[in-house]
Amino acid sequence: xxxxxxxxxxxxxxxxxxxxxxxxxxxxxxxxxxxxxxxxxxxxxxxxxxxxxxxxxxxxxxxxxxxxxxxxxxxxxxxxxxxxxxxxxxxxxxxxxxxxxxxxxxxxxxxxxxxxxxxxxxxxxxxxxxxxxxxxxxx
Amino acid sequence: xxxxxxxxxxxxxxxxxxxxxxxxxxxxxxxxxxxxxxxxxxxxxxxxxxxxxxxxxxxxxxxxxxxxxxxxxxxxxxxxxxxxxxxxxxxxxxxxxxxxxxxxxxxxxxxx
Numbered sequence: 149x150x151x152x153x154x155x156x157x158x159x160x161x162x163x164x165x166x167x168x169x170x171x172x173x174x175x176x177x178x179x180x181x182x183x184x185x186x187x188x189x190x191x192x193x194x195x196x197x198x199x200x201x202x203x204x205x206x207x208x209x210x211x212x213x214x215x216x217x218x219x220x221x222x223x224x225x226x227x228x229x230x231x232x233x234x235x236x237x238x239x240x241x242x243x244x245x246x247x248x249x250x251x252x253x254x255x256x257x258x259x260x261x262x263x264x265x266x267x268x269x270x271x272x273x274x275x276x277x278x279x280x281x282x283x284x285x286x287x
Numbered sequence: 288x289x290x291x292x293x294x295x296x297x298x299x300x301x302x303x304x305x306x307x308x309x310x311x312x313x314x315x316x317x318x319x320x321x322x323x324x325x326x327x328x329x330x331x332x333x334x335x336x337x338x339x340x341x342x343x344x345x346x347x348x349x350x351x352x353x354x355x356x357x358x359x360x361x362x363x364x365x366x367x368x369x370x371x372x373x374x375x376x377x378x379x380x381x382x383x384x385x386x387x388x389x390x391x392x393x394x395x396x397x398x399x
Contacts, residue, residue, distance in 0.1 A: 164311035193371045200342045204310040250380040255351050258343035
């Protein structure tokens with residue numbers, strides 16, 4: 149059970165070279181969360197992975213404007229970790245993303261599977277000025 | 288992508304010198320493996336000792352290499368994976384596709 153409040157708000161250009169930075173933030177947060185009784189190393193990897201996948205997804209769906217950005221917020225309050233990733237692209241239909249075919253694995257399409265599997269809630273909302281991928285993990 | 292290639296025991300062994308394989312460097316890895324296979328080096332072992340993080344695009348790059356090696360009657364195996372990295376293969380069931388060896392010696396002994 150965590151009582152402290154943490155808010156991180158980062159804006160990056162739509163370039164994959166920033167994935168390391170975003171993933172590292174998640175990893176550091178996992179290692180510093182107070183009073184977390186679970187597997188801290190696993191949580192660190194999972195937050196690194198989920199932030200990396202979500203940011204990659206936003207970059208992939210971004211518009212072609214070189215000045216386009218992705219905003220990532222991470223908020224922890226009580227026992228809820230909330231990640232929001234904002235993109236300005238055309239968006240996609242989260243519900244239509246299929247589960248991977250484990251018997252005939254493909255080279256792509258595993259990112260959303262990771263997010264869904266490792267986190268507790270995933271939604272994608274299209275708004276007039278941006279799209280928001282919201283991910284919740286209960287600690 | 289920092290890596291080097293060594294020919295050992297009839298295999299092309301790719302040593303990855305990166306801590307992360309993600310969407311930033313995985314396209315380069317994918318192209319490198321593909322190029323190697325096109326040159327006729329179809330028996331490949333990828334040494335992942337330094338890799339402590341892999342994402343879905345990294346898994347995809349390795350899977351692409353695996354499929355291309357198999358298509359040319361070759362093989363592509365992995366060696367020296369950290370447990371956290373192995374867990375990504377387990378989560379995606381790709382541990383059923385790849386041979387994952389503890390070290391290069393075990394890889395050479397079993398693939399021979």
